[in-house]
Amino acid sequence: xxxxxxxxxxxxxxxxxxxxxxxxxxxxxxxxxxxxxxxxxxxxxxxxxxxxxxxxxxxxxxxxxxxxxxxxxxxxxxxxxxxxxxxxxxxxxxxxxxxxxxxxxxxxxxxxxxxxxxxxxxxxxxxxxxxxxxxxxxxxxxxxxxxxxxxxxxxxxxxxxxxxxxxxxxxxxxxxxxxxxxxxxxxxxxxxxxxxxxxxxxxxxxxxxxxxxxxxxxxxxxxxxxxxxxxxxxxxxxxxxxxxxxxxxxxxxxxxxxxxxxxxxxxx
Amino acid sequence: xxxxxxxxxxxxxxxxxxxxxxxxxxxxxxxxxxxxxxxxxxxxxxxxxxxxxxxxxxxxxxxxxxxxxxxxxxxxxxxxxxxxxxxxxxxxxxxxxxxxxxxxxxxxxxxxxxxxxxxxxxxxxxxxxxxxxxxxxxxxxxxxxxxxxxxxxxxxxxxxxxxxxxxxxxxxxxxxxxxxxxxxxxxxxxxxxxxxxxxxxxxxxxxxxxxxxxxxxxxxxxxxxxxxxxxxxxxxxxxxxxxxxxxxxxxxxxxxxxxxxxxxxxxxxxxxxxxxxxxxxxxxxxxxxxxxxxxxxxxxxxxxxxxxxxxxxxxxxxxxxxxxxxxxxxxxxxxxxxxxxxxx
Amino acid sequence: xxxxxxxxxxxxxxxxxxxxxxxxxxxxxxxxxxxxxxxxxxxxxxxxxxxxxxxxxxxxxxxxxxxxxxxxxxxxxxxxxxxxxxxxxxxxxxxxxxxxxxxxxxxxxxxxxxxxxxxxxxxxxxxxxxxxxxxxxxxxxxxxxxxxxxxxxxxxxxxxxxxxxxxxxxxxxxxxxxxxxxxxxxxxxxxxxxxxxxxxxxxxxxxxxxxxxxxxxxxxxxxxxxxxxxxxxxxxxxxxxxxxxxxxxxxxxxxxxxxxxxxxxxxxxxxxxxxxxxxxxxxxxxxxxxxxxxxxxxxxxxxxxxx
Numbered sequence: 001x002x003x004x005x006x007x008x009x010x011x012x013x014x015x016x017x018x019x020x021x022x023x024x025x026x027x028x029x030x031x032x033x034x035x036x037x038x039x040x041x042x043x044x045x046x047x048x049x050x051x052x053x054x055x056x057x058x059x060x061x062x063x064x065x066x067x068x069x070x071x072x073x074x075x076x077x078x079x080x081x082x083x084x085x086x087x088x089x090x091x092x093x094x095x096x097x098x099x100x101x102x103x104x105x106x107x108x109x110x111x112x113x114x115x116x117x118x119x120x121x122x123x124x125x126x127x128x129x130x131x132x133x134x135x136x137x138x139x140x141x142x143x144x145x146x147x148x149x150x151x152x153x154x155x156x157x158x159x160x161x162x163x164x165x166x167x168x169x170x171x172x173x174x175x176x177x178x179x180x181x182x183x184x185x186x187x188x189x190x191x192x193x194x195x196x197x198x199x200x201x202x203x204x205x206x207x208x209x210x211x212x213x214x215x216x217x218x219x220x221x222x223x224x225x226x227x228x229x230x231x232x233x234x235x236x237x238x239x240x241x242x243x244x245x246x247x248x249x250x251x252x253x254x255x256x257x258x259x260x261x262x263x264x265x266x267x268x
Numbered sequence: 269x270x271x272x273x274x275x276x277x278x279x280x281x282x283x284x285x286x287x288x289x290x291x292x293x294x295x296x297x298x299x300x301x302x303x304x305x306x307x308x309x310x311x312x313x314x315x316x317x318x319x320x321x322x323x324x325x326x327x328x329x330x331x332x333x334x335x336x337x338x339x340x341x342x343x344x345x346x347x348x349x350x351x352x353x354x355x356x357x358x359x360x361x362x363x364x365x366x367x368x369x370x371x372x373x374x375x376x377x378x379x380x381x382x383x384x385x386x387x388x389x390x391x392x393x394x395x396x397x398x399x400x401x402x403x404x405x406x407x408x409x410x411x412x413x414x415x416x417x418x419x420x421x422x423x424x425x426x427x428x429x430x431x432x433x434x435x436x437x438x439x440x441x442x443x444x445x446x447x448x449x450x451x452x453x454x455x456x457x458x459x460x461x462x463x464x465x466x467x468x469x470x471x472x473x474x475x476x477x478x479x480x481x482x483x484x485x486x487x488x489x490x491x492x493x494x495x496x497x498x499x500x501x502x503x504x505x506x507x508x509x510x511x512x513x514x515x516x517x518x519x520x521x522x523x524x525x526x527x528x529x530x531x532x533x534x535x536x537x538x539x540x541x542x543x544x545x546x547x548x549x550x551x552x553x554x555x556x557x558x559x560x561x562x563x564x565x566x567x568x569x570x571x572x573x574x575x576x577x578x579x580x581x582x583x584x585x586x587x588x589x590x591x592x593x594x595x596x597x598x599x600x601x602x603x604x605x606x607x608x609x610x611x612x
Numbered sequence: 613x614x615x616x617x618x619x620x621x622x623x624x625x626x627x628x629x630x631x632x633x634x635x636x637x638x639x640x641x642x643x644x645x646x647x648x649x650x651x652x653x654x655x656x657x658x659x660x661x662x663x664x665x666x667x668x669x670x671x672x673x674x675x676x677x678x679x680x681x682x683x684x685x686x687x688x689x690x691x692x693x694x695x696x697x698x699x700x701x702x703x704x705x706x707x708x709x710x711x712x713x714x715x716x717x718x719x720x721x722x723x724x725x726x727x728x729x730x731x732x733x734x735x736x737x738x739x740x741x742x743x744x745x746x747x748x749x750x751x752x753x754x755x756x757x758x759x760x761x762x763x764x765x766x767x768x769x770x771x772x773x774x775x776x777x778x779x780x781x782x783x784x785x786x787x788x789x790x791x792x793x794x795x796x797x798x799x800x801x802x803x804x805x806x807x808x809x810x811x812x813x814x815x816x817x818x819x820x821x822x823x824x825x826x827x828x829x830x831x832x833x834x835x836x837x838x839x840x841x842x843x844x845x846x847x848x849x850x851x852x853x854x855x856x857x858x859x860x861x862x863x864x865x866x867x868x869x870x871x872x873x874x875x876x877x878x879x880x881x882x883x884x885x886x887x888x889x890x891x892x893x894x895x896x897x898x899x900x901x902x903x904x905x906x907x908x909x910x911x912x913x914x915x916x917x918x919x
Contacts, residue, residue, distance in 0.1 A: 009814050009821065010728040012721070013833055019725030022718045023740065026798070029755035030744045032765060036758070043504060044754060045485040045761070063306070063322065067873045071748070081641070088636035092631040099628045105635055105907050107901055110848070112646045114900045116856030119893040122886070123649035125337050132339025149645035152638050154800070157845035162807040164841035195810040198738060199803035203849075206745040206799065213858070216330060221296040221341040222321035230750045232301010232324045236556075237480040237500055238754065245748040253746045257739040329881040333665055354664045433867045435882045459687050474784045474866030478754075487761060487783070597663040597884070604883035605686050611870045612696040 033248065037243035054244040055088055061241065064229060068245055071209055071225040074140060078147030079155070079204035085148070086155035086204075087197055091189075094163040110157075112150040120150065121217035128218055138220040146218050147208045154207045155200035162196025279494075293318045295535040298335070298342040300522065301326055303395070305555035314543050318535050335360055335527060343530035344539060346394050349521045350594040352384040362526040362610035364537060366392045371544035379521070380562040383591065391523035392540050393561030395552060398581070398589055399518050400438045402479070402498035402510035407489040411428075412511030413585065415445045418492045419468050426471045428489035430482070433475040435607045436592050437518050438465070441492065444516025451595035458606060465610045483508060496557040499578040510578045518592045521561065650894075658888035665884045676887025679897055694888045697875070697892070707786065708854040711793040715801040715850050716843065718794070723805035723842070724835075727812060734810065735858075741802050749796065756792050757783065760864075784866030792860040797853070801846035808842030844907075848916040852900055872896060 037055070041048030079241060086109075091247055093105055112120065120137075124146055132138045174184040185188065212227040219228065293316075301324035309320050325331040327356045328351045334340055336353065336358060347355055355361045366372055367380075367388045378391045408424045418429050419442060431438060440450055442465055448457045473488060479497045482488050484505035491498065495510065500601065502508040522544060526536040542548055549560040550568030559579045566574055573579060581589065595603070655677045659667040683694040726737040744752065759765045762779040770776050782788050812835065820830040836843070858873035865871075870878070872892075879889030 007821070009817050012724060012827060012835075014719035015724050018718060018721035022722045022798070026741070026744050026795070028765060029752065029759050029795070030747070031759035033747065033751065033755040037293045039670065041504075043481055044484065045481045045487075045758070046504065053673055061306075085638035085641055089635040092634035096627070096631065097624075099631070101632070103905060105639065106908055107905060108642060108647065109635075110620070110904065111650075111901075112642060113848070113852045114897045114904075115650065115893055115900075116876050116896070117855075117858065118873070119653055119890065120646060120649065120879050122880055123653045124645065124891075125334060127649040129334075129337035129339035132341075138339065138341055140675075145645045146643065149641050152642060154637070158804040158807040158842075161804045161841040161845040165808040165839060166811060167813070192811070195734075196807040198735060199807040202738065202742045203803055204890045205856060205887055206742055209746060210749040212749070213579065216326070217334065219323065220339075221298070221323050224322075224324055227748045227750060228324060228326075229301065230748070231326045232303065234750060235300075235326060235477050236497065238478065242751055242754075246751045249746055250743065253739075253743050257736060257743065260739065261733075261736045262696050327881055329665055329884070333880075336666060358664065429868075433862075435878075455687050460687070471870060472868060475868050476784075476863065476866050478757075478863070485763070594664075597661075600882075600884050602686065604878065604885065605683070607883070608696050608870070608875065608878065609686065611868065611874075612699050 003022070011048065015187040030250070033243050034247050036240050037247040039240045039243075042237075042239055044238055044243065054240040055248075057239075057241045058244045058248070063224070064226070064241070064245060067224045067229040068249070070140070070223065071227070074143050074147055074225065075205050075208040077144045078151050078208045079201055081144070081148040082151035082204045083155045083159075083197060083201040086152050086200055087159055087193070088155055089152075090163055090196075094160055103253045105116075105196075111155045113153045117211070117213040120146075121214045124214065125217040132220065140223065142218050142220070143215060143223065146214050147211060150211070150214065153202035153244055154203040158199040158203060159196040162193055166192055222225070272346045279595070282577070293535070295320045295344065295532050296342045296541060297322050297344045297346075297539075298325060298331060298340070299344075299346045300324065303346070303522075303556050305551045307553040308548055311548065312539060312553070315542070316535065316538050318532075318538070327402060330362075332358075338529070341531070341561060342527055343532045343536040344524060344526055346522045346524050347391075348592075349382065349384045349519075349523065349591045352391055352523060352525065354594055355497055355525065355553045356390060358386075360528055361390050362528045362530060362533065363389050364526045364533075364540065365389055366537075366540050369537070369544065371541050373587075374544050374546055374549075374562050374564060376561050376563050382521070383593070385523065391525040392544055394524050394543070395556050395558040396519065396521035396561055397439075397495045397558040397579075398512070399432060399492065399520070400495050400498065400578070401440070401513060402483055402491045402501060403509055403511065404483070404486070404489045404505070404507050405509045406507045407537070407585070412490075412509060413514050414511070415441045415491050415492070415513040415515050415517075417511065417513075418472065419445055419464055421468070421471050421490070425490045427473055429472045430474045430476055430488040430491045430493070431472055432491075432493050433477065435603065439603055440518045440590075440592060441516065444513070447515075450593060451592065451599050453599055453602065458602070460605050462609060465606075469610060478506075494558075497572075497577040499576050500557055502578070503572065512581065512588060514585060514588050516588050516590060517585075520590045520592060614820045647761055653890040654894060657887050657894055659799045659887055661885050661887050663884075664888060664919060665880070667886050675889065676885070679885075679888050685909045688893070695810060700870050700872060700875050703869065704855050704857075707793070707871070708851050708857075710790060710880040712847050712851040713795060714790065715798050716847065719801035719805055719846065720843075723802045723809055726802075726806050727809035738806060739805070741799055742755075745799055749859055750863075752796065753792060753859060756795055756864060760788055783864065784868070786865070788864040788866075789861050792864040793854050793857060796857075796860055797850045800849040804845035804849060805842040806840065807837045808845075812838060848904070853894065855900070 022180045036044050039047060040051035040053065050265050089109055093102060128142050171184055171188050210227065212231055214229050216228050295318050297320060299322060304322050313320055328348050331345060331347065332351065332583055335345060367376060375393060380388055385391050401412050401417045403417060408422055410422060418431055421429055441452060442461045443452060446460050479491050479493045480500045483491055483501040497506065498510050524540055526533060530536055543552065544562060546562050547566040547568045549562035550565040553560045553565065553573065554570050645874065656667050659669065660671040660673040662668055679694065680692055680697065681694055684691050726734055729737055760782040762781065767779040769813055816834050817830055820834045856873040857871060858877060861874065875897045876889050876892050879885045
């Protein structure tokens, strides 16, 4: 072979540059956001010196804390449900001969993507409010169900993409060794599927965290989430208080990632 | 993965408890976001031993749709003036007779016999304001008491104007600009309105809500927007001046009303009475930065609000202000088609 | 005494049955909390609009559907095609398409970069992609404004570098909308791409190089075909939601021009025309669904294993 020994099979010219540029652009607005959380002034656009007053404001604002916590709870529940359901559905709809109803399932599962939020929101309002009247239950369950539904396609598509590009040989080998289908799934398929599941869960999680319109229509009394709380501020006045909350959120997620990284490394 | 699932199930288990508990001493308020003073609520909670829950909405239509659908659990809602008759007509409001309450004597007579609730049988004033002109006087020094600022903008302001993205407020000012009446179906006049808006829109920078940020920062040099926000802008940047369009400008008033299917009617009535107290009304104003319609509340207001040119309407412009009435369904349809045409 | 063919058929039937069973939870959730309620909307689109929003239940009318495609001129009552709707539709499709291409252009190298990191750090990079998205959409959009405002970071940076001598107006232009949408939708492209790239079989790449293929050729002929499912998934996840995008065009685009999401929102809000809103959105859904089904059919024909 004429190839030099150091030839990197994986390298593609310019890719690392574009990737690092993308990361830079992703974090640029975030950096601005964090900086303004420490603004002494009332504005998200005019810098008036360093202060912690917005962190104090956020710390004494019970409504905003509750809203943030509620957002996180709903997102965790909805993303877990959606990811589990989507993983099962993805397994059921890939790597098979076309069967009756396969295309139908595909369209059905992706349907929540195709309607603007406001329409699902109004439709859900009509149906769920009837259920609320009938059952008398008006807890967070409705929000979780609504979120889980629109999160499913976001979890389903990456998992499915993963399944499609996955190598079958290991699973066949396991089957040849008389592993039960469940064991094959648990010890072979699932670990192989892991990156897809993580990607799917992450997407579902952030999509749920972001939702405004459906939440606005489905929520009952006292169920504001961080986005619906902020929607009110959007019309009146946005202060760096929301930056302070976002900064705390970011900090928590960074700690989680770091912990995750170290746990992973120890395992490796 | 298993961790995720576990957290998920644990959280679901918790959910079961979230919907329970309708104890004594509750009050569920459904109000515009960022509009309710937390201090005032705390005071009410302590005075009457009631636990208050606040939920936000961001448009009259959303609030109306949600309450009409039922199963909401709210006691109190704060619709805008033009929506109150709709709420009444749809049978959603309780005739709570606030006019017979103890503190009703404090309501400014100007706000008692209002067209949308004559004699105040359903609602009490919460906050009121106007949609007017805010201009950075460093950029433009001419007359700003006219809608021409955004409809026929002077050269200095072209490309630096922000207009509230509100169909009714914008159409109102434009119809008045051409001498028409609100809710008119005069096609010739409306054609002028449409053409003027299409022409003027090209000279605007945006139709956005973030005025308190961008007017003082200099991103905008002129706005057609709510007076409270323009006042907040002036407090950050003293060059901002407020103008009342002499051709006509819309007044809005949001009023507190009790829902017919409210579970905590007594507490809701206590709350109505509570906010008609001047000191409490002033707390709302201090937070939301609008006037409240309760006599004697001025003395409890922050210094900067007592004389604010945005809140105290000069006598010569008082007549030009008019409530945004709710037009007939045919007219609403016509107006929303014009609006779509302008924004396409 | 079942023949071999019979057993095979039975096994196949059992397989299909278990596949239905597996997909039941997902189908059920979507049925209850997404598709089911939409039937209400379908019914609404055929009713007389209520005076103050909602519909007059049980009163049949085709007005909603009529006004999706045709409009009576506001001023002389002549009937013509609804050109306002068409131009809003076209604008949305155009911006969504560009957004998809841009996210692909940035997302593909990024996903590839992540997928080729050492195994222990890959998931950390995945987290790093999503962390900015843990702050919610509204905050993120505000933060984006700080970057592209006239006095914002980007303009200041470019002036400092001497690339420009006065700020470029980016806010409230289509460029700002694109900036924002690419920013918002990027993870929706990167994550599916990453999921399908992570186990890329580099033996195939090596084979390509052995045959003296250039890097570009290897990328084009080997890598891209292998990760095609990821590209498709990512493009669907970016393109379709951006058709209905609402917050970004409103805040960064300045809200002067509507997109489909805003148009439909108007009908359920101040426009008080729920039947039209319902009909508009069902039309949109039908178009998207049709495109997706045609795609799935074609893909199924071109290669059985890559549906």
